[in-house]
Amino acid sequence: MPEQRPPAGIDPRSGFCAATRTFHSLRSSATLPPDSLPATAAAYAFSLLSSPLPGRPALVDAATGIAVSYPSFLAAVRSLAGGLWSALGVRPGDVALVVSPSRLEVPVLDFALMSIGAAVSPANPASTADEFAHMVALSRPAVAFAVPEVAAKLPRSLRCVVIGSDEYTRLSSAGGASPPPPVAVKQSDTAAVLYSSGTTGRVKAVAVAHRNLIALICAHRENREKMAKEAAEAGEQPLPPTVTLFPLPLFHVFGFMMLLRSVAMGETAVLMERFDFGAALRAIERYRVTLLPAAPPVLVAMIKSEEARRRDLSSLLVIGIGGAPLGREVAERFAAVFPNIELVQGYGLTESSGSVASTVGPEETKAYGSVGKLASHMEAKIVDPATGEALGPGQRGELWVRGPVIMKGYVGDDEATAATMNSEGWLKTGDLCYFNEDGFLYIVDRLKELIKYKGYQVPPAELEHILNSHPDILDAAVIPYPDEDVGQLPMAFIVRKPGSKLTEQQVMDHVAKLVAPYKKVRRVAFVSAIPKSPAGKILRRELIQQAVSMGASKL
Template sequence: MAETAAAAAPEGINPRSGYCAATRTFHSLRSASAGALPPESLPVTAAAYAFSLLASPLPDRPALVDASTGIAVSYPSFLAAVRSLAGGLWSFLGLRPGDVALVVAPSRLDVPVLHFALMSIGAVVSPANPASTPEEYAHQVALSRPVVAFAAPEVAAKLPGHLRCVVLGSDAYKSLASAGAGSAPPPVAVKQSDTAAVLYSSGTTGRVKAVAITHRNLIALICAHAENRERVAAEATEAGEEPPPPAVTLLPLPIFHVFGFMMVLRSVSMGETAVLMERFDFGAALRAIERYRATLLPAAPPVLVAMIKSEEARRRDLSSLLVIGVGGAPLGREVAERFVAVFPNVQIVQGYGLTESSGSVASTVGPEESKAYGSVGKLASHLQAKIVDPSTGEALGPGQRGELWVRGPLVMKGYVGDDKATAETVDSEGWLKTGDLCYFNEDGFLYIVDRLKELIKYKGYQVPPAELEHILTSHPGIADAAVIGYPDEDAGQLPMAFIVRQPGSNLTGQQVMDYVAKHVAPYKKIRRVAFVNAITKSPAGKILRRELVQQALSMGASKL
């Protein structure tokens, strides 16, 4: 129902902003030609659809590369490995469509093979963080109810004892991976509306939830990426330039998180190369860009700040790098401008999405849009959006701030095992309430102000932490920063900064407060400061503010 509404755009849409005053709805202005979705009635898995887009003969570049060892997997080898493992999973493990498989491992070469093999037989892939605790795994297993787990050797012992576990790299796994070489699974009739993956949301606003993503969601995402690539190529041709080469994507992101999971899907469907890093290490990432001539780096904003301030980044040969794809948190205009001043040949592509929207809502496409610093771009293909006043429920127009709601084929099926949370997040008309305070400008660019639930309430004023963090990280003596609301009897909450100093910096709390005060209205001033070695973040780079509030309360940070 939501999809039909998104496709049938009514008359009266403003060609600049995409806003329809009659329905108070914003519409995607991306052309849907290249990214036309297959008929919803067509039975096809996301894996089969991704493979159907590959050129024939198959691309002669690697599909996957291990950043630490340099081991590469060609496209013929990758597809053969997926088919063989799919046969083993079907014939010897007995997996069937709808069966959930928990996958708990760092970003190693066999993990994308396993993801695609599971999806290709209609089984549901459910990737989890290998750094989680036994209690966290127990909660995830209770939600998604997997029939089997595939785990790295160092993780297996942390999983619930009742859950059948196959250790990756073990003899049992190797026999599964090779067993299906001569016995491909029978063709399975999987509906696009069936669940393809269960991803665990980062839990920054409460207990972790299990997000059901359908094959249709993933296919819509693949189509949107294909369309964006075609648009960039067409713009380059019009400008008399060569279209960009197939990307070599360095993936320092965990592929159990929606951003990394989707980037692997994108890379494979486009016949490109993904270079996998087991864990993010800044120096190792710079070396990998140089060694593998990476052209695309998906990253959270702190990586750009680190690159601006890093001597090693200037020493390394990063000339292959064409694009940094920024997600996970808003990127401030000031940081973007400083980055471009240091790396003028690297284009910043900003994007925004949630696990609940299959990782995509908006992005900038092409060099011109990427100059809209501070914006996360324009609505993705096939999507509609509303900006809703949180207090009145009224839908607002361009330039007005409110909660972003989105609708279309990227919106999740729901939260597994939590109908109440699903009903609170997706309404009966298919609108996903993002919980983010946003606005669209007159040109249809989306701007994220902050998480609604993270706004600091100081004496009745609303203070967005992200705005203060952008100011703080612009200070040369600050390596990283996070801002929280510290409970206060008189003011409600006080803006408090957690600061990681640059090596060698002797910055004081008073200097931090004075620096911010020069840039903001009095009610937004930082009123407490704590210096720490590192900011507590999720694997995707999101600041875990609730944990920082607890940390502040336990340290009893004194006013400086």
């Protein structure tokens, strides 16, 4: 998105204001609807669609090729919304847990719920019964919608409608005769409750307002219009309609936000139930995919893949990178193999509803290691964790961000909300960062210490708690072990009780039976003691250095 001339006192290169010690976005400001205007994110997205509706599919199932047109999608949303209201009694303010892989029913359900003022709460179907119980205790849903294989893991006290059942089919068709009445939903009302891991290792429930999602849609729309205008002025051919492949789950903030964007922009979303690299390549070729959201390990796989070279990937114009910064070596290796695919780097959190910063255009992408520049309407501070002092360009500290995309707070956890957001609306990200003199943001380290496994967040503290519950384990620490294919592997350092014959496999099995598959410990090392600070804090950096120097064999 083009940059605008900043107000006096703001450095036009970095966006830094020395007087307020604040970094400001230099992107063009997207026009937001007035705060006072009642609107749901679903209604706002639909209001942007062309008339007549786009002739391309809204949704496509990658495995079967089944497509849903925009007229059919809108009709299905309205019919299900009527059924939810009249037959199930769902009302504005109710929370609905949605537990399903990325199937065609999920976008219909998500938009139907938001359209009547209910809050969508998408959860990972791989979660355990204990994890679901914790989520339900936080968000207190009025009803759950789950695929058959997951329904049995949900608390029995929670009303559950099985997706695909006769009851669900009746709900889906009930609204045709009795559509829901118009509801006046404030933009400040909760649109979604998303689950995010924190430093304590327990999942938190993030309340995202309709306003947050509308601001994201506006930024995407502004970006698209500017790019189309620039292409026309340069005499270039207009870009083809965007077809996005969704290898990322719709319960993750990245997938949830990208789906909303795709519908609002009148684009096509190609859904994969689960990520499979070969299937993704085939889908890109079959459906002429133009946009692929992915984590850096997907780029590494493409570089190494013979099949990626054989397939016709000529339609693919952009890969949007999230989850971790993209290194120079991988970016240059990728460009050598796929010179016509633009890489867009971004940074966001569940607590920011999506993107806080991103690169725009091929020149910005060359700022290797950076996650780009602040998005429209965003402000940031770099704060010294020890002194609380706001720092300038080139100085490292905790990133604080503020803007219209920042969450309302954590549901059911006022203490965590107060610790994460201050009274002035600043969100403390827990990430150690800096801005350079040109306003590019760099993520140095994860203060929150989350392990990034295939884009999933794995909290070490949760795994340590489980490990320390084992009778043969005296002490334990879990660290991220760098891995080119998946990003980071959870690795456990274990202090065994004297005389114990506990094996690496037994340690991994102990954890595996208690957590979702992506949280499993993948490497184990036995040590005599866990290095800790005088205050008892695990010195993870020492363990990471030790692990890398050990070069532990892949398990």
